[in-house]
Amino acid sequence: MELLRAQQITAGATLSEAGIPLSFGNEAAALTAARDGVALYDRSHWGRISVTGDDRIRFLHNQSTNDFNILKPGQGCETVFVTSTARSLDLVTAYLLEDSVLLLTSPGYGQRLIDWMDRFIFFADRVELKNLTDATVAFSLLGSQSDTLLQQLGAASILGQSANCHQLFTLNGIETRISVGSGLTTPGYTLFVAAEQAADLWQQLIDLAAVPLGETLWQQLRIQQGRPFPGQELTDDYNPLEAGLWQTISLSKGCYIGQETIVRLHTYKGVKQQLWGLRLASFAEPESPVMLDDEKIGRVTSCMQTTEGYLGLAYIKTKSVESGLEVQVAGEPAKLVPLSFVSHAYI
Numbered sequence: 181m182e183l184l185r186a187q188q189i190t191a192g193a194t195l196s197e198a199g200i201p202l203s204f205g206n207e208a209a210a211l212t213a214a215r216d217g218v219a220l221y222d223r224s225h226w227g228r229i230s231v232t233g234d235d236r237i238r239f240l241h242n243q244s245t246n247d248f249n250i251l252k253p254g255q256g257c258e259t260v261f262v263t264s265t266a267r268s269l270d271l272v273t274a275y276l277l278e279d280s281v282l283l284l285t286s287p288g289y290g291q292r293l294i295d296w297m298d299r300f301i302f303f304a305d306r307v308e309l310k311n312l313t314d315a316t317v318a319f320s321l322l323g324s325q326s327d328t329l330l331q332q333l334g335a336a337s338i339l340g341q342s343a344n345c346h347q348l349f350t351l352n353g354i355e356t357r358i359s360v361g362s363g364l365t366t367p368g369y370t371l372f373v374a375a376e377q378a379a380d381l382w383q384q385l386i387d388l389a390a391v392p393l394g395e396t397l398w399q400q401l402r403i404q405q406g407r408p409f410p411g412q413e414l415t416d417d418y419n420p421l422e423a424g425l426w427q428t429i430s431l432s433k434g435c436y437i438g439q440e441t442i443v444r445l446h447t448y449k450g451v452k453q454q455l456w457g458l459r460l461a462s463f464a465e466p467e468s469p470v471m472l473d474d475e476k477i478g479r480v481t482s483c484m485q486t487t488e489g490y491l492g493l494a495y496i497k498t499k500s501v502e503s504g505l506e507v508q509v510a511g512e513p514a515k516l517v518p519l520s521f522v523s524h525a526y527i
Contacts, residue, residue: 181375183379187379188204193394196395204392211397214323214393214397216325217323217391222382223319223363227287227289228290228372230281230309233306235306244260244436245420245428245430246274254346255276256343258427260425261293261296263416266438267438270285270293271410272289274344275344290311316375321371333351335347354377358371364521403457403493406493413495418495419438456517457517457519458491458492459491461513461514462510463490466480469509478496
């Protein structure tokens, strides 16, 4: 990891106190690459968990919102870990391997989810959890030319596969698991590699014209698209239906933690608030009220200045939602905008 960070600093990276590349000083080029070329985002600070044991599928099926029983090795899914009252803990991507399941968690949630799941492992359960965050690294490729880059790497067989499908490749001597999906709605792939080979893989990708993209720009993209984040949109105050994470929820899988609440909300159309985008005139602090005339109809959860002005995310009362609705935040005008990552339709 020291070698990887040295490479990134040489490429212009400004690091956070935790060593996360915040910016490479190339914002315009990186955003263009994420749209029309290939951008390279370092996800080494995201959590990675290995779940092994004969009961691993049953256990994960019972612990989160998606259906693990229909998956086969080489496939994957997005799923949400929730409390017994369906309050959101984290949005996780799960990849089924032959003898384990790899979980990609949000930053800082690797050990937190291990501690959470460990509470539900009983004496007879054949389930083991291992934190792989320090032993592995994840990179995401974002952009319309990601397929071309993978072809150049010799990984063409993954092209055209369904979301979260994955295969193991050897890329110039580096064993790399490649999965379909960038973590956003932007087309791309996510690559997993042992930490000691991360610097070599990073350099391979840079040599093939991938443009490094820092954490600040990734946060801008996730707000533009509406990917909810723990501590902001995924908290004890909200459930996955309110967050618009319908693609992560199986309504037919049977019992799991939080299932009763989610089914009831769906059956009786009880989702009282929805996650929407905001286009703002100025910065708004999280928890700022969203007003429609004199009525509070929601609250801001995230906001940042971007190349497109100030953008934010907010939970809005369902009865008030209307795309393009003019509202006020902190006394300034704002407008509701749809988000590509979430869905508001009942399915």
